Amino acid sequence: MQLPLIYLARHGETDWSLTGQHTGRTDLPLTPRGERNAARLSQRLRGISFSRVVTSPLQRAFRTCQLAGYGTMAEVDPDLVEWDYGRYEGLRSAEIRQDSPGWNVFLHGAPGGESVADVRTRAQRVVHKLRADEGNTLVFSSGHFLRALAATWLGLDVSAGRLFALDTAALSCLGYEHTREEPVMRFWNDTNHAAD
Numbered sequence: 060m061q062l063p064l065i066y067l068a069r070h071g072e073t074d075w076s077l078t079g080q081h082t083g084r085t086d087l088p089l090t091p092r093g094e095r096n097a098a099r100l101s102q103r104l105r106g107i108s109f110s111r112v113v114t115s116p117l118q119r120a121f122r123t124c125q126l127a128g129y130g131t132m133a134e135v136d137p138d139l140v141e142w143d144y145g146r147y148e149g150l151r152s153a154e155i156r157q158d159s160p161g162w163n164v165f166l167h168g169a170p171g172g173e174s175v176a177d178v179r180t181r182a183q184r185v186v187h188k189l190r191a192d193e194g195n196t197l198v199f200s201s202g203h204f205l206r207a208l209a210a211t212w213l214g215l216d217v218s219a220g221r222l223f224a225l226d227t228a229a230l231s232c233l234g235y236e237h238t239r240e241e242p243v244m245r246f247w248n249d250t251n252h253a254a255d
Contacts, residue, residue: 114198
């Protein structure tokens, strides 16, 4: 029996992802380029069958899911929302580091938002649900949460998510090697389908 695969789709570009602003719970729409690249995911995913599709409730992820052709079969999972950046919402890393040198969300969390432990708990819940799936699953979410999710899937600490760069509209894949006790990363940050 073939082991299931977990495909992770990061949402398409938004104005804030373009400028490098931390976008947690601010519910921004996709840019026109973000919409084009989200639609191109449908071609990248052609021929793969999914027993379940899940998406963050935030419009940037849900719209990406719709444009990729999976909106009618998608379940909304609140656990898939992006990291809550609290006081750092809307700020760029360079601005944050002026007050907090060396800050990294994967190491320090977000004051007034979610801690690393908070995100770890959500990621563990999502991994538990994904491991129960018998068929392939497609997940639509945001960059920092998907990076935390991948680290958790691999049995690493959430802090390892800082090592996994992830572009907008990128596709990644998690799975297993020989058995369900051997979680692996199949590929990461595939943007070959995206427009320049």
